[in-house]
Amino acid sequence: MENLNHWQQLAYCATLAERSFPNYALFASLSKNSDAPFMRRALNKVWEYLRGQLKSLKNIENQLLEMELKIPDPEQFEGFGVYPALDTSLAIQSCLMAIIDHSITDAEDISALMWARLNEVIELQGEDGGLTDRHSNFEEEIKQILAEQISHADAVKKLQQLAKEDGYSHIGVSLDD
Amino acid sequence: MIKLRTLLLLLAFMCANTLAHEDHNDALLMLIKYKLDIKNLQTAYPQTTASEQAGNLQQQAKLLNKAMDYLKSYVAIGENRYPDTATYAGSLQSRAALLQDYQLLMAAHLQQMTALKPALE
Numbered sequence: 001m002e003n004l005n006h007w008q009q010l011a012y013c014a015t016l017a018e019r020s021f022p023n024y025a026l027f028a029s030l031s032k033n034s035d036a037p038f039m040r041r042a043l044n045k046v047w048e049y050l051r052g053q054l055k056s057l058k059n060i061e062n063q064l065l066e067m068e069l070k071i072p073d074p075e076q077f078e079g080f081g082v083y084p085a086l087d088t089s090l091a092i093q094s095c096l097m098a099i100i101d102h103s104i105t106d107a108e109d110i111s112a113l114m115w116a117r118l119n120e121v122i123e124l125q126g127e128d129g130g131l132t133d134r135h136s137n138f139e140e141e142i143k144q145i146l147a148e149q150i151s152h153a154d155a156v157k158k159l160q161q162l163a164k165e166d167g168y169s170h171i172g173v174s175l176d177d
Numbered sequence: 178m179i180k181l182r183t184l185l186l187l188l189a190f191m192c193a194n195t196l197a198h199e200d201h202n203d204a205l206l207m208l209i210k211y212k213l214d215i216k217n218l219q220t221a222y223p224q225t226t227a228s229e230q231a232g233n234l235q236q237q238a239k240l241l242n243k244a245m246d247y248l249k250s251y252v253a254i255g256e257n258r259y260p261d262t263a264t265y266a267g268s269l270q271s272r273a274a275l276l277q278d279y280q281l282l283m284a285a286h287l288q289q290m291t292a293l294k295p296a297l298e
Contacts, residue, residue: 002274064217071210074203083206090209097213101220109209109278112271116205119260132260 001108007050008146010098011159012107014046015142016114017091018163020084022173027085031077035070039092042067046095051156057100064096080124084171087113111139114170121171135170138162204251208275211244215282222289230293237286241279248279 004012021043028036042063048054071089074082091110098104118135122128145158168174218237225233252272259265 083203086206086210090206090213093213094209097216097220101216103281104216106209106213108271108274109205109212112268113205113209115264115267119264122260 001111004105004107004146006098006102006105007152009105009107010046010095011050011146011155012142013091013095013098013110014043014050015159015163016107016110016170017043017046017088017095018160019138020088020091020114020169020171022167022169022175023081023084023171024088025175026173027072027077027081030079030081031072033072038066038070039089042092042096046092046099047156047160049099051153054099060096060099064093064100067093067096083120084117084169084173087117118170129172131170131172138170204247204254205271207247208244208251208279211240211247212275212278212282215240215244215286219282219285219289227293230289234286234290234293237289241283241286244279248275252276 001009001012021040024039025036028034028039045054045060045063049060054060067089071093072082072085074086076082087110090113094104094106094110098106115135118131122131141162142159145155145162148155148158150158167176215237218233218240222230222233254268256262256265259268
């Protein structure tokens with residue numbers, strides 16, 4: 001991971017955030033908060049930046065300020081769902097900050113966070129059910145796409161497709177069920 | 178199978194005190210959160226006024242102190258908490274990266290604090 005450049009690290013992080021987005025959306029829906037569209041727009045801005053289409057960084061700064069108010073606080077919510085939602089929020093927040101500050105390269109941390117949560121879910125379910133292999137393959141495919149000699153726009157398209165491929169988050173949450 | 182998994186997850190999402198929720202995951206979560214918050218403060222620092230800078234540094238110090246408690250417990254997690262050695266090895270790499278990140282945050286904090294001191298005297 002440390003061999004990835006800043007753009008690649010950011011793309012890695014954005015793909016992890018995209019994959020985990022159903023967790024946030026489910027939490028928002030169950031806790032009846034209306035922040036999911038904001039988080040969605042924030043993540044879309046990250047993809048825009050990665051495609052080289054973001055016109056102004058001012059918007060990112062505003063999103064970051066607003067995001068501080070939208071990140072769920074585990075002490076305010078009952079239920080396990082707040083933790084995967086917080087993971088997604090932090091992944092998106094890290095992406096936004098990395099756009100402004102190129103010294104931020106959090107792919108390793110965010111990946112560790114996603115793995116930790118996945119292990120927790122497996123423990124909760126009492127069985128793996130193929131989740132570990134699925135997530136391992138997913139991360140491997142991200143690395144393969146990032147290593148391809150293709151344009152940023154094409155890489156983003158592939159990464160977005162990969163993240164949304166089967167409609168399930170890394171811990172197995174789907175909004176379609 | 179996936180439907181059943183989704184149902185189980187749905188229950189877990191709603192139920193309080195889920196047994197599977199681990200403190201060490203909280204530590205990692207909070208360490209990343211504090212890291213981003215401190216970085217945010219450090220990035221904002223040059224654009225703030227002299228009086229705001231003192232508050233900014235105090236806030237940084239507060240978050241660094243809180244983070245140290247989590248860092249202590251996170252780096253002390255034993256191998257037996259991981260399902261296999263590969264996951265454990267990955268965790269060690271992640272711990273090393275986090276320690277390095279915090280070392281850089283502390284160095285930046287110290288630099289900003291040292292620069293502010295003569296201005297206050």
